[in-house]
Amino acid sequence: MTDVTVENATPARAKKGSGTLRHILWVLRENPVTGLSFAMFAGLLISALIGPSIVPYDPLATDASATLQPPSAAHWFGTDNLGRDVFSRVIVATRLDLVISVAAVALSFVFGSVLGAIAGYRGGWIDTVLSRVLDTIMAFPLFVLAMGIVAALGNSVANIIYATAIINIPFYARLVRAEVNIRRDAGFTQAAKLAGNSDTRVLALHIFPNALPPMMVQVSLNLGWAILNAAGLSFIGLGVRPPTPEWGIMVAEGANYIVSGEWWLALFPGLWLMLAVFTFNLMGDGLRDIVDPRRRS
Amino acid sequence: MLSIKDLQVAFRTRKGEVSAVRGISFELARGERLGIVGESGSGKSVTSYALMRILDANGRIKAGDAVYSGIDLRKAAERDMRDLRGREISMIFQNPRAALNPIRKVGHQIEDVLRQHARATRQDARQKAIAALEAVKIRDAEARYDAYPFELSGGMCQRVVCAIALACDPKLMIMDEPTTGLDITTQKAVMDLVDELVTARGMSSILITHDLGLASEYCDRIVVMKDGQIVEEGAPQLLLSAPQHPYTRKLVDATPRRGVTIRELLPQEERRPLAPHVVAETPLLEVRNLTKTYQGKSGPVHAVRDISFTIREGQSVGLVGESGCGKSTTSAMLVRLLDPTSGQLLYRGEDLAQMPAADFARNPLRGKIQMVFQDATDSLNPRHTSRQSIAEPLKRMTDLRGAALAARVEELASVTGLPEHLLDRFPHQLSGGQKARVGIARAIATEPDFLILDEPTAALDVSIQAVALNLLADLRARLGMSYLFVSHDLNVVRMLCDHVIVMKGGEIVDAGPVEQVMDSPSHPYTRELLEAAPQVPIPTAAA
Numbered sequence: 001m002t003d004v005t006v007e008n009a010t011p012a013r014a015k016k017g018s019g020t021l022r023h024i025l026w027v028l029r030e031n032p033v034t035g036l037s038f039a040m041f042a043g044l045l046i047s048a049l050i051g052p053s054i055v056p057y058d059p060l061a062t063d064a065s066a067t068l069q070p071p072s073a074a075h076w077f078g079t080d081n082l083g084r085d086v087f088s089r090v091i092v093a094t095r096l097d098l099v100i101s102v103a104a105v106a107l108s109f110v111f112g113s114v115l116g117a118i119a120g121y122r123g124g125w126i127d128t129v130l131s132r133v134l135d136t137i138m139a140f141p142l143f144v145l146a147m148g149i150v151a152a153l154g155n156s157v158a159n160i161i162y163a164t165a166i167i168n169i170p171f172y173a174r175l176v177r178a179e180v181n182i183r184r185d186a187g188f189t190q191a192a193k194l195a196g197n198s199d200t201r202v203l204a205l206h207i208f209p210n211a212l213p214p215m216m217v218q219v220s221l222n223l224g225w226a227i228l229n230a231a232g233l234s235f236i237g238l239g240v241r242p243p244t245p246e247w248g249i250m251v252a253e254g255a256n257y258i259v260s261g262e263w264w265l266a267l268f269p270g271l272w273l274m275l276a277v278f279t280f281n282l283m284g285d286g287l288r289d290i291v292d293p294r295r296r297s
Numbered sequence: 298m299l300s301i302k303d304l305q306v307a308f309r310t311r312k313g314e315v316s317a318v319r320g321i322s323f324e325l326a327r328g329e330r331l332g333i334v335g336e337s338g339s340g341k342s343v344t345s346y347a348l349m350r351i352l353d354a355n356g357r358i359k360a361g362d363a364v365y366s367g368i369d370l371r372k373a374a375e376r377d378m379r380d381l382r383g384r385e386i387s388m389i390f391q392n393p394r395a396a397l398n399p400i401r402k403v404g405h406q407i408e409d410v411l412r413q414h415a416r417a418t419r420q421d422a423r424q425k426a427i428a429a430l431e432a433v434k435i436r437d438a439e440a441r442y443d444a445y446p447f448e449l450s451g452g453m454c455q456r457v458v459c460a461i462a463l464a465c466d467p468k469l470m471i472m473d474e475p476t477t478g479l480d481i482t483t484q485k486a487v488m489d490l491v492d493e494l495v496t497a498r499g500m501s502s503i504l505i506t507h508d509l510g511l512a513s514e515y516c517d518r519i520v521v522m523k524d525g526q527i528v529e530e531g532a533p534q535l536l537l538s539a540p541q542h543p544y545t546r547k548l549v550d551a552t553p554r555r556g557v558t559i560r561e562l563l564p565q566e567e568r569r570p571l572a573p574h575v576v577a578e579t580p581l582l583e584v585r586n587l588t589k590t591y592q593g594k595s596g597p598v599h600a601v602r603d604i605s606f607t608i609r610e611g612q613s614v615g616l617v618g619e620s621g622c623g624k625s626t627t628s629a630m631l632v633r634l635l636d637p638t639s640g641q642l643l644y645r646g647e648d649l650a651q652m653p654a655a656d657f658a659r660n661p662l663r664g665k666i667q668m669v670f671q672d673a674t675d676s677l678n679p680r681h682t683s684r685q686s687i688a689e690p691l692k693r694m695t696d697l698r699g700a701a702l703a704a705r706v707e708e709l710a711s712v713t714g715l716p717e718h719l720l721d722r723f724p725h726q727l728s729g730g731q732k733a734r735v736g737i738a739r740a741i742a743t744e745p746d747f748l749i750l751d752e753p754t755a756a757l758d759v760s761i762q763a764v765a766l767n768l769l770a771d772l773r774a775r776l777g778m779s780y781l782f783v784s785h786d787l788n789v790v791r792m793l794c795d796h797v798i799v800m801k802g803g804e805i806v807d808a809g810p811v812e813q814v815m816d817s818p819s820h821p822y823t824r825e826l827l828e829a830a831p832q833v834p835i836p837t838a839a840a
Contacts (some may be wrong), residue, residue, distance in 0.1 A: 019721075186675055187670045187671070187672055187675035187677075188675065188676050188677055188678040190634055190668075191670060191678075191686075191739065192689065193658055194632065194634070194663070194667055194668055194690070194740075195689045195690035195694070195739070196658050196659070196663050196664070196694040197689075198658050198659065199658075206678055209680050210679060293679065293680050293725075294723065296723060
């Protein structure tokens with residue numbers, strides 16, 4: 001009984017949009033970690049969008065006179081065995097890695113949501129069949145499954161995306177199923193039916209949006225996993241092929257040189273990979289607070 | 298025995314520090330039964346939590362003294378408090394199901410408290426736990442010892458909680474809304490039992506409740522709290538029949554009781570004359586042999602068995618019964634959210650039962666049959682503002698758009714007394730009464746002929762309930778709607794309804810005009826229900 005009703009007669013917010021914006025700003029200010037993660041995400045986005053045009057060297061250009069140079073003022077992250085600038089390659093790789101992870105997460109979000117929502121809302125045999133199929137996917141070691149899919153479908157960026165999406169679908173479907181299921185008989189669901197909404201509308205416009213807050217946490221964690229997954233596939237030689245700059249391949253190629261003392265080849269792409277995953281993991285709580293109207297005061 | 302002086306409790310929140318209890322003082326003598334009465338947010342529960350030192354992490358006792366038999370409850374070490382809780386002071390919480398550990402046998406939970414306070418050894422714990430269960434009059438205690446909480450009914454669970462609370466023979470028992478959510482006859486049984494045990498053992502008790510009737514029946518002295526302060530205290534008969542403080546008077550007035558009209562629930566200055574509602578002879582809805590049978594795991598479950606009744610145009614019918622009597626199933630079938638197993642629902646002569654509930658959303662009659670839900674919080678989409686919630690049925694079922702739609706929403710808000718600036722708030726930013734208004738505005742948006750009210754005031758404070766009931770009475774007169782008022786509170790039904798139907802076990806056991814059924818109950822079950830309802834002493838003539 002700690003709720004003390006505050007009856008204040010604040011006039012209505014001038015515009016709906018300004019309320020949402022204010023709420024986002026409040027979320028960013030309230031938690032410095034959230035603010036930091038969004039700033040880091042902005043940095044990643046900028047690298048992805050305009051990276052290729054701002055980097056000092058062509059990421060594919062080889063220079064036989066400057067191979068395996070340690071980090072210096074000219075080459076911040078050093079150069080590789082063919083004399084390519086590691087810094088330029090790391091920045092340019094951002095776009096490819098982000099595209100893979102965002103596309104994969106978007107695909108699994110959409111398909112997982114649809115499947116999970118149907119299973120949770122309809123229940124019965126549809127629920128049983130869908131749940132068992134998803135359980136079957138989860139029974140595989142997921143990375144091995146992704147390897148199998150890419151190996152079977154062929155080495156291409158599109159196939160990495162599909163493979164990453166498929167192994168992530170069960171997580172979304174399960175989450176949505178549970179969230180939909182607990183709201184299936186809620187008062188506001190029945191009220192929506194009384195307001196003349198068909199089952200599809202009730203599910204899509206009334207129940208599903210309420211599942212978004214926990215979904216956002218899942219999305220951001222998943223973006224991190226997806227990047228790691230794509231990099232992992234490239235690392236073992238599936239997916240993106242050299243000489244395309246990609247963090248996973250760069251770590252894989254650089255790993256051969258660690259023994260001989262050229263540590264920068266593997267360290268910097270690995271560091272960027274870590275930072276990206278770290279950013280996405282930190283963003284989760286902030287994203288959830290932004291899409292949850294109940295956080296507004 | 299217990300003495301509280303100038304107690305202040307505050308909570309840290311996003312908006313700064315909020316005082317929940319602002320300097321209250323009272324004393325409790327040995328063997329005395331004290332009642333703390335107030336509405337939500339009055340700080341009555343917080344007071345008891347502060348005494349037990351179980352406030353939330355963001356709450357603290359700011360000032361004041363609380364002394365129990367010479368022990369300073371504010372300064373006592375946590376170890377001493379642990380010793381005190383359960384052995385000297387025990388507490389019964391609002392929701393017995395939440396208070397019990399769902400995955401432990403109830404017998405073990407009683408043993409836990411006995412062992413904690415060294416009242417039992419490994420050898421005799423079981424025996425003592427069974428004795429504790431027998432003390433709270435649980436039949437077949439030996440077998441119940443092995444039951445899990447989910448296997449017991451709400452009333453049984455509350456008895457188990459009582460058994461735990463009483464196991465170590467405490468001197469003081471604090472009961473925080475012990476019967477909220479229990480049926481009226483169960484409430485009476487539980488309260489009678491606790492009262493008997495407390496009196497027999499010479500214990501003191503503090504009963505925290507919003508129900509004046511309950512407090513007046515089971516307490517020797519009542520303190521009335523408002524906004525963290527005590528506004529009045531005294532013996533129940535005197536306090537409630539001749540309240541001195543305006544707030545107490547308002548509470549007493551707002552409590553539904555025998556022999557008052559719906560307008561008399563409101564404070565005197567707000568009592569405008571009530572326009573009469575017209576009951577026509579033509580039937581609006583005829584229910585014929587309605588039956589609902591579920592396929593349960595252990596055979597068919599007969600939720601509703603072959604019921605028939607008629608609601609005439611403009612008539613308000615009360616549907617009364619305890620939980621599990623089939624009243625919710627009946628209303629869900631009437632509002633076409635659920636398909637009946639068999640039977641007819643003749644709405645102006647057209648059989649609605651022929652249309653599957655899943656397709657009824659697209660039927661033009663959808664807007665004519667609407668419902669106000671029991672829990673206003675649960676029935677509003679947390680992601681929609683009040684405006685969106687009220688506009689939803691208009692968007693789906695009418696052609697109103699843009700400015701016309703906004704105008705209609707604002708009109709509905711003003712009809713239901715919802716201030717316009719609240720329209721852009723989300724449900725969690727509204728109080729209970731405001732949410733109830735949004736729910737009512739949404740239900741009447743499409744100008745229904747028939748409105749089902751499923752305990753619309755059950756979750757509201759009495760003063761807000763009084764306003765909501767009057768609003769419903771006004772709307773009925775103004776819009777000529779017929780009501781089916783589902784409730785367990787017979788006093789409310791008596792005030793609002795013309796006709797009443799009493800259900801038990803899925804069947805109608807009693808029906809007739811309100812005066813006839815309630816004033817001279819012929820059926821024993823109706824009489825039982827009427828007797829179980831706690832009554833507030835009738836106030837003397839207006840001051």
